[in-house]
Amino acid sequence: xxxxxxxxxxxxxxxxxxxxxxxxxxxxxxxxxxxxxxxxxxxxxxxxxxxxxxxxxxxxxxxxxxxxxxxxxxxxxxxxxxxxxxxxxxxxxxxxxxxxxxxxxxxxxxxxxxxxxxxxxxxxxxxxxxxxxxxxxxxxxxxxxxxxxxxxxxxxxxxxxxxxxxxxxxxxxxxxxxxxxxxxxxxxxxxxxxxxxxxxxxxxxxxxxxxxxxxxxxxxxxxxxxxxxxxxxxxxxxxxxxxxxxxxxxxxxxxxxxxxxxxxxxxxxxxxxxxxxxxxxxxxxxxxxxxxxxxxxxxxxxxxxxxxxxxxx
Numbered sequence: 001x002x003x004x005x006x007x008x009x010x011x012x013x014x015x016x017x018x019x020x021x022x023x024x025x026x027x028x029x030x031x032x033x034x035x036x037x038x039x040x041x042x043x044x045x046x047x048x049x050x051x052x053x054x055x056x057x058x059x060x061x062x063x064x065x066x067x068x069x070x071x072x073x074x075x076x077x078x079x080x081x082x083x084x085x086x087x088x089x090x091x092x093x094x095x096x097x098x099x100x101x102x103x104x105x106x107x108x109x110x111x112x113x114x115x116x117x118x119x120x121x122x123x124x125x126x127x128x129x130x131x132x133x134x135x136x137x138x139x140x141x142x143x144x145x146x147x148x149x150x151x152x153x154x155x156x157x158x159x160x161x162x163x164x165x166x167x168x169x170x171x172x173x174x175x176x177x178x179x180x181x182x183x184x185x186x187x188x189x190x191x192x193x194x195x196x197x198x199x200x201x202x203x204x205x206x207x208x209x210x211x212x213x214x215x216x217x218x219x220x221x222x223x224x225x226x227x228x229x230x231x232x233x234x235x236x237x238x239x240x241x242x243x244x245x246x247x248x249x250x251x252x253x254x255x256x257x258x259x260x261x262x263x264x265x266x267x268x269x270x271x272x273x274x275x276x277x278x279x280x281x282x283x284x285x286x287x288x289x290x291x292x293x294x295x296x297x298x299x300x301x302x303x304x305x306x307x308x309x310x311x312x313x
Contacts, residue, residue, distance in 0.1 A: 006262065008198045008289065009055030011090060013210070024219055027194050027218070028086055028170065028171045029121070029130035030119070030170060031089075032061060032089055032219060032221070032264055033060045033089055033264065034061075034264045035222065035264070035265055035279060036059065036063050036221070036264055036266045037050070037061065037266065037268065038123075038223060038267065039065075039068055040065070040068055042267060042268070042270060044073040046270040047073040048070075048077045048086075049076050049077075049270070050268075050270045051074050051081075051274075052066040052076065052081050052214060053267070055078065055083045055088070057276045058144075058273065060083070060089060061091075062078065062089070062091070063091045063092075063221075063223075064113065064198075065093040065095070065124060066095045067095045067262055068214065069124070071109055071112035071113050072112045072114075075112060075114035078113070079114060081084070088119075089119045090119050091111070091119060091121070091122060091197075091303055092109045092118060092121065092122075092196075092255075093121070093232075093248045094098070094106070094122065094156070095137070096124060096127050097128075097129045097136065097139065097149075098131065099123075099129075099151045099155075100149065100191060101131060102156060102159040102160055103162075103277055106163060106168060106169070110168065116168070118168065119166050120171045120195060121171070121172050121173070122172070122195065122197055123153065123172075124175050125175065125306070127148070128148065128149035128151040128152075128153065129146060137267065142313070144260050145305075146307045148306075148308065153181070153185075154185065154189060155231070157174075157185055157187060157189050157191075160172045161190060161191045169308070170219050171195070173194045173195035174193045174195040174196050174217075175198065175223075176199075176302075176310060178209060178310070179199070179208065179212050180255070180313075182216075182218070183311075186216070191246070193218050195220070196218050196219075196224075197221040198220060198221075199300060200224075200225065200258070201224055201226060201231075201233060201254065202221035202239075202293075203231070203297045203298070204235075204297075204300055205296045207221075207312070211263065213255060220263040220264075221266060222266065223276075224301060225258045226255070227301065233254065233295065234250045234251060238291050238294075238295075242284070248280055249278075249280070251267065251277065252257050252277060252280045252283065253292075254292070255278060256282040256284050256287060257288075257291075259290045260283075260284055261289070262275050
């Protein structure tokens with residue numbers, strides 16, 4: 001390795017080890033870091049190692065969920081990272097079999113994460129599943145379809161609203177909600193969600209949803225901001241050209257597009273170098289932003305067969 005390369009590597013490592021200054025203000029008055037770290041589909045061991053690496057690299061926004069099955073390891077990584085709990089924006093999610101037992105699911109997550117409070121608690125899906133079904137986490141009917149529970153997500157949200165007075169959650173929000181379901185909440189509930197976490201990337205830009213949320217003070221966080229496994233968005237010719245111009249990884253370009261579009265992003269990786277490069281700050285020009293916007297195709301990767309309509313558009 002040359003002296004110049006060593007200097008560049010040291011400089012990049014130093015930069016990435018600093019807490020992130022890119023943030024968005026949410027409707028509670030607090031701030032959510034623009035670049036977070038996701039833990040979906042991470043094994044317990046991978047979750048521990050990757051979250052610890054992310055925190056050591058400067059990430060201060062960690063996204064978890066009870067259903068991911070790795071909350072204990074995420075919590076242990078937070079503790080072992082040496083980063084103060086109050087410096088981390090920690091999110092986890094209410095699972096669908098707990099829609100009628102909101103406080104219980106929260107307590108389970110707090111215990112597994114080893115923390116006293118969450119910065120954000122999300123309703124994972126606007127779908128309730130049978131709390132007594134089999135298998136327990138994804139209950140099915142004899143014909144193989146989802147065993148749904150007759151509880152409306154409005155009632156679940158009202159139970160989540162009650163959590164705000166306990167001090168155990170600083171903000172509540174939703175995940176996988178489209179305009180149709182957000183409008184139902186707006187008409188029937190008191191608290192406006194602080195965040196709507198949805199699939200959003202260059203192939204699925206959700207402009208109408210972004211506009212709706214912007215007008216109502218709901219911040220959007222994008223999961224799968226780099227597409228999903230097998231997505232070609234990272235290898236699009238124009239993305240590669242923009243990355244070459246900036247001397248960065250194509251993923252950093254796509255994440256920069258998301259942040260500059262006005263939403264936070266949740267890249268996920270178990271590779272140490274990838275975790276660090278995803279955190280690199282890149283500033284795109286107006287022309288580059290517009291070029292990436294031309295990639296819109298409406299491609300949605302996450303659309304489970306719930307048996308009810310979740311995405312109405």
